[in-house]
Amino acid sequence: MDVILKNGRVVDPANSMDTEADILVKAGKIAQVGKGLKVQDARQVDCKGKVVLPGLIDSHTHFRQPGREDEEDFVTGSRAALKGGFTSVLCMANTNPVVDNKGVVEYICSEAAKAGLINIYTVAAVTKGLEGKELTETAQISAAGAKALSDDGKPVINPEILRRAMEYAKMFNLPVISHCEDPFLSRNGVMNEGLLSTRMGLKGIPRAAETVMVARDIEIARLSGARLHIAHVSTKESVEAVRQAKKRKIAVTCETCPHYFVLTEEAVSEYNTNAKVNPPLRTQEDVEAIKKGLSDGTIDIISTDHAPHSAEEKDVEFDFAATGMIGLEFAASLSYMELVKKNVLDWKGFAEKLSINPSRLLSLKNKGSLSEGADADITVFDPSGTRKVEISSIESKSKNTPLLGRELAGTAAIVIVGGKIKYENGKFC
Amino acid sequence: MAVAWKRKDLLDLESLSAEEIELILETTGSFKEISQRPIKKVPTLRGQTVVLFFFEPSTRTRTSFELAAKRMSADIVNIQTSASSLTKGETLKDTARNIEAMKVNIIIMRHSCSGAPHMLAGSVSPSIINAGDGSHEHPTQGLLDIFTIKEHKKKIEGLNVSIIGDIAHSRVARSNIWGLTKLGAKVTVCGPATLMPPEVEKLGVKVTYDIKEAIEGADVINMLRIQLERQGQNLFPSIRDYSMAFGLDAGKMKMAKKDVLIMHPGPVNRGVEITPEVADGPYSVILEQVTNGIAVRMAVLYLLSGVKERVE
Numbered sequence: 115m116d117v118i119l120k121n122g123r124v125v126d127p128a129n130s131m132d133t134e135a136d137i138l139v140k141a142g143k144i145a146q147v148g149k150g151l152k153v154q155d156a157r158q159v160d161c162k163g164k165v166v167l168p169g170l171i172d173s174h175t176h177f178r179q180p181g182r183e184d185e186e187d188f189v190t191g192s193r194a195a196l197k198g199g200f201t202s203v204l205c206m207a208n209t210n211p212v213v214d215n216k217g218v219v220e221y222i223c224s225e226a227a228k229a230g231l232i233n234i235y236t237v238a239a240v241t242k243g244l245e246g247k248e249l250t251e252t253a254q255i256s257a258a259g260a261k262a263l264s265d266d267g268k269p270v271i272n273p274e275i276l277r278r279a280m281e282y283a284k285m286f287n288l289p290v291i292s293h294c295e296d297p298f299l300s301r302n303g304v305m306n307e308g309l310l311s312t313r314m315g316l317k318g319i320p321r322a323a324e325t326v327m328v329a330r331d332i333e334i335a336r337l338s339g340a341r342l343h344i345a346h347v348s349t350k351e352s353v354e355a356v357r358q359a360k361k362r363k364i365a366v367t368c369e370t371c372p373h374y375f376v377l378t379e380e381a382v383s384e385y386n387t388n389a390k391v392n393p394p395l396r397t398q399e400d401v402e403a404i405k406k407g408l409s410d411g412t413i414d415i416i417s418t419d420h421a422p423h424s425a426e427e428k429d430v431e432f433d434f435a436a437t438g439m440i441g442l443e444f445a446a447s448l449s450y451m452e453l454v455k456k457n458v459l460d461w462k463g464f465a466e467k468l469s470i471n472p473s474r475l476l477s478l479k480n481k482g483s484l485s486e487g488a489d490a491d492i493t494v495f496d497p498s499g500t501r502k503v504e505i506s507s508i509e510s511k512s513k514n515t516p517l518l519g520r521e522l523a524g525t526a527a528i529v530i531v532g533g534k535i536k537y538e539n540g541k542f543c
Numbered sequence: 544m545a546v547a548w549k550r551k552d553l554l555d556l557e558s559l560s561a562e563e564i565e566l567i568l569e570t571t572g573s574f575k576e577i578s579q580r581p582i583k584k585v586p587t588l589r590g591q592t593v594v595l596f597f598f599e600p601s602t603r604t605r606t607s608f609e610l611a612a613k614r615m616s617a618d619i620v621n622i623q624t625s626a627s628s629l630t631k632g633e634t635l636k637d638t639a640r641n642i643e644a645m646k647v648n649i650i651i652m653r654h655s656c657s658g659a660p661h662m663l664a665g666s667v668s669p670s671i672i673n674a675g676d677g678s679h680e681h682p683t684q685g686l687l688d689i690f691t692i693k694e695h696k697k698k699i700e701g702l703n704v705s706i707i708g709d710i711a712h713s714r715v716a717r718s719n720i721w722g723l724t725k726l727g728a729k730v731t732v733c734g735p736a737t738l739m740p741p742e743v744e745k746l747g748v749k750v751t752y753d754i755k756e757a758i759e760g761a762d763v764i765n766m767l768r769i770q771l772e773r774q775g776q777n778l779f780p781s782i783r784d785y786s787m788a789f790g791l792d793a794g795k796m797k798m799a800k801k802d803v804l805i806m807h808p809g810p811v812n813r814g815v816e817i818t819p820e821v822a823d824g825p826y827s828v829i830l831e832q833v834t835n836g837i838a839v840r841m842a843v844l845y846l847l848s849g850v851k852e853r854v855e
Contacts, residue, residue: 312740313557315657315679315714320741385658430634431656433677 115157116140117535119528122161122494125461126168127470128483132462137166139490142533147484161494164527167465168484169201169491170446171472173369174266174291174345174417176438177203177234179225180218181210186422186511191442192231194420194510196537198443199526201491202233203420204476207244208267214239214250219258231542232531233491235476237262240279240290246271249279256286261476264291266345269327271297273334280340289341289367289475294327294352295319295393304433306379306394314383316432319394325351332359335366343475344368346419348393350403357412367475369415371441372448373516375404381516387428387435389516391421405458408467415475416467418445422512440510444517450497450524469493490533499525548846552664552671555680556721564686564722570842571690571835577614578837588617591848592647595621596639597674598654603809603833604674604684608651611840620647635659636666643667649847652676670847678712684808685718687839689726691832692763695804700727705757707789708767708816709738709778715808716767720746733757734767734789737778754789758798765806766791766817782815792818796826804828 117139124135124147136151137144177191186194195203205222207213213222213236226234238260242248244267252263263283269292270276280290300323305311307318328344332355335342347353347370359366373391378398381389389395407413421438428435449468453459459467473482480489501507503517529537536543546562556564577585593612597605605621612619622642635654642650649670652660657677664671675681693699704723710716710732723730724747731749732739733756744750751757758764769785779785791805805817805826813819822829 307741309742309745312743312746313717315677315717317678318741385661426634429636431654431662432658433656 116145116153116155117159117530117533118151118153118156119159119161119166119492119494122164122166123461124166124484125465126484127462127466128168129485131484137484137492139492139530139533142490144484144486144488144490146486159528163496163498165461165495165497166484167493167495168469168482169529169531170199170468170493171202171478171482172200172418172420172442172445173204173415173472173475174371175203175205175420175442176208176422177205178209178422180221184511185424188226188229188234189231190509190511191420192229192234193542194440194442195232196529196542197509197526199446199493199495199529200232200442201493201529201531202235202478202481203442204235204237204261204472206266207237207239207264212239212243213237213260214242214244216251216254216258219255219260223259231536235261235478237264237266237291239263240265240270241275244268246275249275249282252282252286252288256288260288261478262289262291262343264293264345266291266293269293269295269297273330276331277334277338280334280338280342284338284340287477289343291343291345292327292331293345294324294331296323296326299323299326303394304390305382306396308379308397310379310383314385321349321351321396324349324393325355328352328355332356332364332366336362336364340365342366346371346374346393346417347404347407347413348374348396348400350400353403353407353412357407360412367414367471368412369417370404370408370413371417371419372445372452373439373441375401375408376448376452377516385432386516387430387432388439388514388518390432390435390437391439392437405453408453409458409463414467414471416445416449417472418442422510423514424512428514439515440508440512443509444503444515444522446493446495446526447501447522447524450495451522455523490530492530493526494528495524496527497524499523499527501525551847552660553682553843553847554660554664554671554673556682556685556718556725557680559725561725564689564725567686567839567842567846568690568693570846571686571838574841574845575835575838577841578834583614584616585614586616587845587850588612588615588848591617591649593617593619593649593651593844594642594647595619596642596650596652597621597623598625598659599675601653601674604653607833607836608674608840611837612844614837615841615844617844635663639663639667643669649844672843672847675714677714679714680718681714682718683836683840683843684715685722686843687832687836688719688765688806688808689722690839691806691828691835692804694835695828696762699723702728702762703731703760704728704763704765705731705733705761706765706767707733707754707757707791709769709773710734710743710767711738711740712770712773713767719765720748724748731757731761735779735785738773754795755798758795761800761803763804763806764791764799765808768808768810768812769816771812786815790816790818791821793820796821799826806832809833
């Protein structure tokens, strides 16, 4: 049955639109956008007071399938995504086995289709086994459907290999997503380096561990002429490095994650392993710089770096705890609370960072906009919705988040994927 | 006495108030005499079970705690293991819950990971005493150092105390810094820049890389043990180079005040951070620290046990 979304505030940066309107969804596509649409035989959904956005796209997710399905799989991950308002995600390659050949790419595409809830895309590794030594078979991987290349979780240590990978990726218009971390500077580090790491007696990760690699990778992007996308930017200096690179017209984009503009290193005090993440949570100064980078366009994308970990991997000594936190269910709420409500971004900016920019990065066809004829992936966001973060209500198989106990404002009310309502008012359909 | 002891655990000196630290020091005074008796035993902790849960090798601290508990008639169990033995599948928390299920009163814990005792304190009911966690804190060492200083100098407020060596990796340094600054001492930390923790000056201490500055005018000099494996991590070029710049020898002692106290938490690397003639010299109170360690630990065990009757 067709669906008509009535009287919502339709925000669609691709069409410079921010106005109250109706959207008709027909046969999986957006059929018509306009005021006072009158259609029979369509389910009418009142969206008054809600914001209707192109379906949110997460450019940085870990679903742990294959290999650690005890932590997350395509079904539970998709449910977490839907609850958070996401219609598409890009999975990173650091699974077991690693996504470093055509076979694993095909496996992911077919399993994702079986889960059938959202659009699941995959990156493939830059190097075989994420070992930084041998290039993966890019032509085959690209043909099998991988949307980007990344050794995420690790940097490509050898700059010559990164250069060649980027040159090769350019032929297939694949961006290379770089995890910027100098492993020598960050070695054994478990939190941000500074006064707090001194007080807690924990080994710190200096900000420079990230920024030297951002600077290096920008130069390699210039050298190779390929598209570079910098993952999870966490420091003030990295934001500045990207800002300068963009001024120099180098093909670089970058993303940050909500935890880098909502939390600071204070979240790890009391040795809270749920706040242990890589790169580590930084300082208030970095939070401000990241907000500035989001508002002036230096930072293109808000991704989640959704990283599920079992309780056994987190409920241990801080040094031994796994790094990462789940994020899909909270990213849109946190972006609304910290950015839209505080006038860092308007709704158009929100839709850019969470939908059209990731769609452009990954060259997703017919996604990221509400243009007539586009895929009907739509997120209806309710700014008046609230949610308390509690273990019992987390959809993700893993519950590792430092937000436990927090009240969130703004929730996904309705999520439509490929023209079908998949999530509505707290229920999966 | 200004305050009563209300805490379940002793995890660090950072979170203690000056009054709480004074309370422990005062209590220590009344326990010190027991170890000088011919029969060194009081029944204060009779019927209480104390577990020594050591994930790192230790002779001095473990023996000191064990004697402190024994002299107070507690029943003691020793568990010595290594953090890596947890690869057997049992987590630290599981192990601690098992110990808790055996109805013990106090767990004294040493662990190579900073924060491990904090994690346990929040999840099991026995009192936890931190006997050293990673590079974080070693509160009873800090307390025994302060007690020893106070015995000699009668007060802490206004004293110049220099801590020299590997500050970055030292839990002794952190506990001393917190305890001493809370009680009003002026603390200077000195060591190579590579072994200085980031932003340490924000803890209210003076930082110097010149040992001369740390020695001149100091009422107390606390020399830290330098771990020889740090050389392999390029944190200093060689032992020889380190000793030349930061080792305390008779020559450098000429710059010191005539009533300076020389301390060291042990074990001493003779000839590396301190020469034998200084370690064994007239200003050294290194062995007094060891004696006072037992009294401090008796006081801490007593306060945490909640037992009302003190000494017989």
